[in-house]
Amino acid sequence: MGKYVVCEGQNLFDVSLHIHGSIEGIVDLLVCNPSLSLAGELKSSDELSYTDNFVIDADTVAYYKMYGIKPANGERTVYYKSSEYPKLVEIYLENSQTFACFEVSGHGTLEIDWGDNSKIETLALENDLKQVPHTFDNSISEKRKITLYGNVSVKQLNLSGLSASAVYLLRPLPVEKFTLQCGEMAVDFLCLLEDAYEADLTGLTTSNLLPLLACKGLMKLNLSGANIRQSILDGYLIGLVRHYYDRRSCHVYLTTLPSGAYREPQRDENLNYILTTGMEAVWVLTHEAAWNEAGNWKFIINDLTYTFEPYGQND
Numbered sequence: 001m002g003k004y005v006v007c008e009g010q011n012l013f014d015v016s017l018h019i020h021g022s023i024e025g026i027v028d029l030l031v032c033n034p035s036l037s038l039a040g041e042l043k044s045s046d047e048l049s050y051t052d053n054f055v056i057d058a059d060t061v062a063y064y065k066m067y068g069i070k071p072a073n074g075e076r077t078v079y080y081k082s083s084e085y086p087k088l089v090e091i092y093l094e095n096s097q098t099f100a101c102f103e104v105s106g107h108g109t110l111e112i113d114w115g116d117n118s119k120i121e122t123l124a125l126e127n128d129l130k131q132v133p134h135t136f137d138n139s140i141s142e143k144r145k146i147t148l149y150g151n152v153s154v155k156q157l158n159l160s161g162l163s164a165s166a167v168y169l170l171r172p173l174p175v176e177k178f179t180l181q182c183g184e185m186a187v188d189f190l191c192l193l194e195d196a197y198e199a200d201l202t203g204l205t206t207s208n209l210l211p212l213l214a215c216k217g218l219m220k221l222n223l224s225g226a227n228i229r230q231s232i233l234d235g236y237l238i239g240l241v242r243h244y245y246d247r248r249s250c251h252v253y254l255t256t257l258p259s260g261a262y263r264e265p266q267r268d269e270n271l272n273y274i275l276t277t278g279m280e281a282v283w284v285l286t287h288e289a290a291w292n293e294a295g296n297w298k299f300i301i302n303d304l305t306y307t308f309e310p311y312g313q314n315d
Helices: 012-020 023-032 058-067 188-192 210-214 230-242 278-285
Strands: 002-005 047-050 087-093 099-113 121-124 130-135 144-158 166-169 173-179 198-200 220-223 251-254 298-301 304-307
Touching: 002 012, 012 023, 012 047, 012 058, 023 047, 121 130, 166 188, 188 210, 210 230, 230 278
Parallel strands: 144 173, 173 198, 198 220, 220 251, 251 298
Antiparallel strands: 002 047, 087 144, 087 166, 099 121, 099 130, 099 144, 298 304
16 A cells, blocks of 8 residues: 655645546545545645555656646635536636736626636626736646636726736627737637727737627727737728728727828729728728718827818818
């Protein structure tokens, strides 16, 4: 029989993984230690017996041994937690992070699984923006995952403080104002934002802005300081023109300069615009009278402002 000394934060699942390479090894631990039970808790320096050379997954055992890892995930809540509410969002963070924070306001109940040993946190949303901080209580080898559940209508959602590497919306989410400053990630999830009229993406680093085209209700979009290629910005601006139907006029803030000159683009034989540059798209958006009736399009690009001018007026 082998002897195993429990370290701080370990539970039966951790010990079984360390010795046998699988949680199925718990059966051996329970047989060799009659006083143990799944409902009990282990304490640091407890000594457990186990069957020598009984290994279920040799690769896992070898991995722990090679890197000197002793799995210690504390309470069993880290293995399975559930909510009665629908799953809304999954957010991934680097495993080196020990603290995270986001801000939210609105109506309804939001539940947060921080992906560590803590219990699911329940939050009743209010009109005032509330900061939701969390300090992680475990160390893991893979990325951290935060899961949001709920039945909510969100007034403001600011994910900047999470320093997330990826965000996934699992269903359409009503959010009036969305903020993600200095994010470095794909923004495909933005196409599932419902009722958004303002998006603050200051300092964003991404390789595709096309998901923003689905946010037709935007009235203010801030991309100041964004680290995006000119061709990526051009594609978004041209997309605004080509997919204009049912879109609100918007004030767009940019520090990346679109390509080309601010001028009327050529037209084909059917009088449709032939767009080849980003600035041509800006010209169309600020000159089509029907697109500026309810409110003017405005582009603030560095120190220059481009806004509605009646067609035929001198530029």
